[in-house]
Amino acid sequence: MTLFIDRSNNKSKTTSTIPQQAFDWYDEYAHGDIDRRTFLSRLGTLSVTGLTLSVVASALTPNYALAEQISFNDPDITASYVEYDSPNGHGKARGYLVVPKGVNMDNKAPAVLVAHENRGLNPYIEDVARRLAKVGFIAFAPDALFPLGGYPGNDDEGRAMQKTMDGDKIEGDFMDAATLLKHHTFSTGKVGMVGFCYGGYLTNALAANMPDTIHAGAPYYGTPAKSNTENIKAPLQLHFAELDQRVNATWPDYETALKANQVNYTAFTYANANHGFHNDSTARYQEKNAELAWERTVNFFKQTLMS
Incomplete structure (x- = not known):
């Protein structure tokens, strides 16, 4: 498989040849099916011409310096961290709130809840929130790791932290975040949700469990809600990666x-794409598929939340 990672805005361009097996092993590692030692040991068995083990491992793990598309200083948005009450979750929670310029009590906007992967609120997800605000939505991205001190700055530690947490309480934190957005003084009351990987599951789950709050859902490579799918009222736009056997089986x-x-x-379903293809901080990123999926997502939210 030949992988092309082409990033504009002075981002680096990397062209590498990485076997599909390496992506599959990374997916197992990222979802806790194997540990880091096993992941690296397996990579060491591959014969990849011109690439060392460290280069392949580095390409597969996130480099968040590459992920910023919208600066937190962008004049068209205002970003801040907000704590909120979460009676259905951990009691107190925190998230990253991004509001478009000109949105206020007299000029309201619809809102989109952004749900991260299984490793806390990392810089990629914060950038997704800024992208939504840039095109006119109030965006809010909670951090499931807030009760443990918040995203620790690296995905390995964040993944280990989130694995120790009560999943029902995490869902409760996101449910209370959705309620916050519905009643926010700048919000029209219409709430959409987008999530990636574990966040894709959360998107499906909140659509099923909060049918009167979630007005549109866009899960990316997310597994289904565990129950109450019969209650879903919101239109869904689901995004899958062709090579993502684990999620696609569901x-x-x-x-x-x-x-x-x-x-x-x-x-x-996006051809020749791996799980995580929208995340522009790793070698799984596919620019054309990611941009197409995001264009579809933004248009979907405009049609369902702004009409």
């Missing part, structure tokens, strides 16, 4: 449930 049954419950949904 889709046929989920699609059957959505059809049975007459949910308005559209599902896209």
Whole structure:
């Protein structure tokens, strides 16, 4: 497989040849199925011409210096960290709130809840929130790791931290964040949600468990809600990676449930893409697929939340 990572705005361009097996192993590692030692040991068995083990491992793990598309100093947005009450979760929670310029009590905007992967609120997810605000949405990205001190600055530690937490309480934190957005003084009351990996699961789960709050959901490579899919009212736009065998195996049954419950949904599968293809901080990133998926997502939210 030939991988092309092409980033504009003075971001680096890397062209590498990495076997698909390496991506599959990274997916196992990122989701806790194997530890880092096993992941690196497996990489060491590969024969990759011109690439060392350290280069391959580095390419597969995030480099968040590459991920910023919208600066936190962008004049069109205002970003801040906000604590909020979370009676359904950990009691207190915190998230990254980004408000478009000109949005206020007299000029309200719809809101989008942004759900991170299984490692806390990292810089990539914060940038996703800024991208949404840049095009007119109030965006809020909670940090599941806040009760443990917040995202620690690296994904390995963040992943280990999140693994120790009560999943029901994390869901409660995000549910209370959705309620916060619905009643925010700058919000029109319409709330969408987008999430990636674990955040994709959360998007499906909140659509099922908060049908009167979530007005549109865009899960990226997320597994289905565990229950209550019959309650989903919101239209869904689902994004899948063709090579993501783990998540894709859950889709046929989920699609059957959505059809049975007459949910308005559209599902896209992106050719030759790996799980995480939207994350522009790793070698899994695919610029054309990521941009297409994001364009679809923004248009979807404009159609469902701004009309």
